[in-house]
Amino acid sequence: MILPELVGEEEISLKLQYNLSMYGDWVIAKGSSIGARHLEDNMPCQDAYNVFYDNELNYGIAVVSDGAGSAQNSEKGSQFIVNEIVDIFREEVRNHGFRGFNALLEADKHNTDHIFISVFKQLRMQLEKYAKSIDMPMESLAATVILILFSRSGLICSHIGDGRAGFQDLNDNWHPVLEPYKGSYANHTVFITSDVWENPKDYIRTTVINQPIQSFTLMSDGCENATFELNRFNEETQMYERLNNPYPKFFNPNVNALRELHKSGKTAMEIDELWTSFLKNGNKKFESEVDDKTLILGTLTDKNCNA
Numbered sequence: 001m002i003l004p005e006l007v008g009e010e011e012i013s014l015k016l017q018y019n020l021s022m023y024g025d026w027v028i029a030k031g032s033s034i035g036a037r038h039l040e041d042n043m044p045c046q047d048a049y050n051v052f053y054d055n056e057l058n059y060g061i062a063v064v065s066d067g068a069g070s071a072q073n074s075e076k077g078s079q080f081i082v083n084e085i086v087d088i089f090r091e092e093v094r095n096h097g098f099r100g101f102n103a104l105l106e107a108d109k110h111n112t113d114h115i116f117i118s119v120f121k122q123l124r125m126q127l128e129k130y131a132k133s134i135d136m137p138m139e140s141l142a143a144t145v146i147l148i149l150f151s152r153s154g155l156i157c158s159h160i161g162d163g164r165a166g167f168q169d170l171n172d173n174w175h176p177v178l179e180p181y182k183g184s185y186a187n188h189t190v191f192i193t194s195d196v197w198e199n200p201k202d203y204i205r206t207t208v209i210n211q212p213i214q215s216f217t218l219m220s221d222g223c224e225n226a227t228f229e230l231n232r233f234n235e236e237t238q239m240y241e242r243l244n245n246p247y248p249k250f251f252n253p254n255v256n257a258l259r260e261l262h263k264s265g266k267t268a269m270e271i272d273e274l275w276t277s278f279l280k281n282g283n284k285k286f287e288s289e290v291d292d293k294t295l296i297l298g299t300l301t302d303k304n305c306n307a
Helices: 009-023 036-040 074-096 101-105 109-133 221-227 248-263 268-281 284-288
Strands: 026-033 047-054 059-066 145-151 154-160 164-169 174-176 205-209 213-219 228-234 239-246 293-300
Touching (some): 009 026, 009 047, 026 047, 026 248, 026 268, 059 293, 074 109, 101 154, 109 145, 109 154, 109 205, 154 164, 154 213, 164 248, 213 221, 213 248, 221 228, 221 248, 239 248, 248 268, 268 284, 268 293
Antiparallel strands (some): 026 293, 059 145, 164 174, 164 213, 228 239
């Protein structure tokens, strides 16, 4: 990212107050950029994203949805999904009466899996109702879903389909937090519309990170080549091995840039505009990517907030 010129101190103070009201102690960049193939084919961007922060309970929700390229109306499906799942989960929190986010982090794994499977089932039912309301087949709205709940105390990631997600611990190390579902042939995955409900645990995968974090990320698969180490040649076996490692040389400079943008007084909207431009052509891999690109990156405004 390219840092902007700093603004006046009074304007900085007002913008910092605005940003803190949105995301608490976090600065978050989010955006989508249409892939080269969709531009050539005169198709819309089929990705969508959403971020919500609860200042009362001090936790946030971030979601990315990647519409299936083979589904005619998947851009409508992904947009519906990222809004609806936030509402569903907020209602789930109210219904279960959680005593803050830490209660979720410390919940029994079986209960946690049940909660998130329930959320995804509700999402699918609402998507089916939406499809009927707009007179479209539900399969034409097919999309993946990555959902992250985050706080300074940890995070929970639940997903169906592919994409990538990760977090940065307090020692500055980055870790993956989901394993993308890959089918038996290239570019095959599952979607919220897929027939997965006989054995939902095989497809709806939830990971709990019950330790302090300083940063997190989630993205559609159009961003993974630029941001993750995906394979490595093993000299001993003379074969490539599949990896799933967030790339520190990508994330660390951007985490630092986000903190500088926050300190300079840039609003969340201004940060998102810079981020969207960065996803379009900020490096060679982004510029040449044929698929749609959506990436959310969040970090504490000051790492010492969690010291």
